[in-house]
Amino acid sequence: MKKNDWKDRLNIVYSTNPDFAYSTDEKEENDTLPKQQQKLRVSIEKNHRGGKTVTIIKNFIGTENDLKELGRLLKTRCGVGGSTKDGEVLVQGDFKEKIIELLKKEGYTQTK
Numbered sequence: 001m002k003k004n005d006w007k008d009r010l011n012i013v014y015s016t017n018p019d020f021a022y023s024t025d026e027k028e029e030n031d032t033l034p035k036q037q038q039k040l041r042v043s044i045e046k047n048h049r050g051g052k053t054v055t056i057i058k059n060f061i062g063t064e065n066d067l068k069e070l071g072r073l074l075k076t077r078c079g080v081g082g083s084t085k086d087g088e089v090l091v092q093g094d095f096k097e098k099i100i101e102l103l104k105k106e107g108y109t110q111t112k
Contacts, residue, residue, distance in 0.1 A: 037110070038110065040058070054090050068084050071083070078102075
């Protein structure tokens with residue numbers, strides 16, 4: 001643990017046990033698979049989005065930073081906004097065909 005990580009230990013009760021080892025519930029990040037092994041799925045969604053169309057890229061296996069990099073690449077190439085959360089990349093608008101082409105050019109060969 002880092003020094004002065006008191007914010008991570010909020011709401012923890014004091015223990016008198018000398019062998020007590022505090023542990024956080026941090027998720028372990030998976031190693032990023034090579035681009036050729038990624039089985040990305042691109043779909044269009046309109047439900048629960050206020051009538052706005054969103055292109056969703058799912059099934060990315062890797063670290064959060066690599067997911068953000070992929071999202072940044074797709075958003076800049078399409079010239080629109082979006083976000084990355086919960087292991088998915090959301091791109092505003094209907095860009096399914098364009099995103100599939102971009103992913104295949106980048107080396108994601110198993111993209112559908």
